[in-house]
Amino acid sequence: MSAVPENLKYSEDHEWVKIEDNVAIIGITMHAAESLGDIVYIDVDSLGKDLKQFEKFGEIESVKAVSDLFVPVSGKVVEINEELTNNPEYVNEDCYEKGWIIKLEVENSNDLEKLLGSSDYEKII
Amino acid sequence: MYRTIFLEKHKEHNAKLVDFAGWEMPINYPDGIIKESNFVRDDAGMFDVSHMGRVEISGKNSRDLIQKMLPINIDSLDASIAKYTLLINDKEEILDDLIVYQISDEKFLLVINASNTEEDLKWIKSINNDSIIENITEKTGMLAIQGPNAIKKINSITNNSLANLGRYRHKEINIGGASVFVARTGYTGEDGVEIIFQNSHANAIWDNLHKLSINPCGLGARDLLRIEAGLHLYGHEITKESNPYNIGLGRLLETSSKNYINYEYINGDKIKEGKDVLVGLIIKDRGIAREGNEIYINDKIIGKITSGTHSPRIKSAIAIGKLNKKFNNSKNTVKIKVREKYLEADIIKLPFYRRKK
Numbered sequence: 001m002s003a004v005p006e007n008l009k010y011s012e013d014h015e016w017v018k019i020e021d022n023v024a025i026i027g028i029t030m031h032a033a034e035s036l037g038d039i040v041y042i043d044v045d046s047l048g049k050d051l052k053q054f055e056k057f058g059e060i061e062s063v064k065a066v067s068d069l070f071v072p073v074s075g076k077v078v079e080i081n082e083e084l085t086n087n088p089e090y091v092n093e094d095c096y097e098k099g100w101i102i103k104l105e106v107e108n109s110n111d112l113e114k115l116l117g118s119s120d121y122e123k124i125i
Numbered sequence: 126m127y128r129t130i131f132l133e134k135h136k137e138h139n140a141k142l143v144d145f146a147g148w149e150m151p152i153n154y155p156d157g158i159i160k161e162s163n164f165v166r167d168d169a170g171m172f173d174v175s176h177m178g179r180v181e182i183s184g185k186n187s188r189d190l191i192q193k194m195l196p197i198n199i200d201s202l203d204a205s206i207a208k209y210t211l212l213i214n215d216k217e218e219i220l221d222d223l224i225v226y227q228i229s230d231e232k233f234l235l236v237i238n239a240s241n242t243e244e245d246l247k248w249i250k251s252i253n254n255d256s257i258i259e260n261i262t263e264k265t266g267m268l269a270i271q272g273p274n275a276i277k278k279i280n281s282i283t284n285n286s287l288a289n290l291g292r293y294r295h296k297e298i299n300i301g302g303a304s305v306f307v308a309r310t311g312y313t314g315e316d317g318v319e320i321i322f323q324n325s326h327a328n329a330i331w332d333n334l335h336k337l338s339i340n341p342c343g344l345g346a347r348d349l350l351r352i353e354a355g356l357h358l359y360g361h362e363i364t365k366e367s368n369p370y371n372i373g374l375g376r377l378l379e380t381s382s383k384n385y386i387n388y389e390y391i392n393g394d395k396i397k398e399g400k401d402v403l404v405g406l407i408i409k410d411r412g413i414a415r416e417g418n419e420i421y422i423n424d425k426i427i428g429k430i431t432s433g434t435h436s437p438r439i440k441s442a443i444a445i446g447k448l449n450k451k452f453n454n455s456k457n458t459v460k461i462k463v464r465e466k467y468l469e470a471d472i473i474k475l476p477f478y479r480r481k482k
Binding site: 034037038040041043061063064066092 | 141152153157158159345349411412413434435442464
């Protein structure tokens with residue numbers, strides 16, 4: 001059973017988001033990381049880019065498969081986890097902490113209402 | 126779905142199970158494909174390959190049937206030898222790649238691909254000469270134990286039974302009271318063996334091997350390892366329509382016997398006009414090229430990817446590609462179209478990985 005922390009919000013595309021001081025920290029869920037298997041590349045949009053909720057922001061590729069990444073909320077890209085370029089395995093090892101992927105400056109906190117809580121996310125995995 | 130005798134073992138080890146050619150098989154265990162491939166390169170790992178077809182051919186005419194069916198030099202076989210070869214039908218179609226083992230003067234074993242078992246059997250039965258053809262796949266199990274320490278580890282519990290077993294040789298040994306057919310063959314580029322035994326011995330053999338810290342590895346690691354080793358996979362590098370010379374397997378067409386059903390085909394001119402070649406590609410950009418992706422030089426398509434993965438040894442994505450011989454030059458840099466991107470790649474001669482001897 002994959003871990004689904006209670007303090008996060010989830011998209012149906014298996015991204016998680018945590019809001020800290022108007023910044024959304026975004027990654028993929030343990031369920032997604034386990035389904036992909038060993039992750040070897042993560043390529044995401046550049047700093048400063050404005051993204052709409054559920055818009056594609058990059059690709060994540062494992063030994064077996066490639067998958068698109070979608071932002072769970074709208075916002076401007078303010079930070080990218082550069083560590084993942086050389087250590088993509090962080091996403092497999094620790095997807096909710098060391099394996100975060102991108103940070104956005106949140107435009108509209110109402111976006112969160114379209115996301116799932118942990119118990120609802122657990123039901124779809 | 127078909128199940129191998131080891132399905133419960135895979136579940137105990139928390140394998141991720143997938144449908145592979147109609148069989149419920151482990152793609153990987155919780156360690157993941159990369160770590161599992163490291164077990165094999167650094168130490169030893171074991172793979173359940175019981176889904177592969179195992180067919181015994183016996184009777185006083187069995188040697189003649191083998192000669193009629195396979196392009197091997199039959200005189201090079203004896204009762205301890207295994208040989209990699211191709212099964213080609215009378216329409217010049219490659220039905221499979223396989224290993225043939227001579228067991229005795231009047232008994233042979235074929236190990237064939239799971240996905241081709243039915244069609245292979247149909248063809249072999251259609252050219253039968255009163256030999257006994259028995260599919261023993263479901264009553265036996267098969268494991269591949271591969272890695273630099275594989276032989277040493279098995280020797281440690283079998284009274285040094287493999288000490289004198291050469292590559293592509295086979296014999297019977299005893300593991301914990303179970304009689305086991307063992308061949309020094311494999312599909313990973315490492316030293317090791319493949320073993321076959323009655324289903325009733327399967328669990329005890331698995332447990333005995335696992336006690337030696339031989340970790341189970343899934344089909345994902347097996348695929349990664351065989352790509353690094355530049356080995357063909359039917360359905361990818363080898364297809365029904367392949368000309369063996371186009372895929373680097375012309376050397377397998379070794380018989381000079383007119384009794385071979387495709388004697389004329391393999392000795393004709395047409396087959397030698399192969400225009401393609403299989404090469405290794407080391408991807409310099411970020412991203413994995415996968416089967417079907419097109420290979421370009423200067424905006425011109427020169428070939429296609431047949432298999433691709435990420436190599437922890439090369440530390441980049443690697444692929445096997447089939448391309449026009451004219452462009453097979455290590456000075457050429459090619460581009461591979463992967464979704465909407467073009468990835469730059471260097472051409473190398475296969476394999477990517479060769480074990481130290």
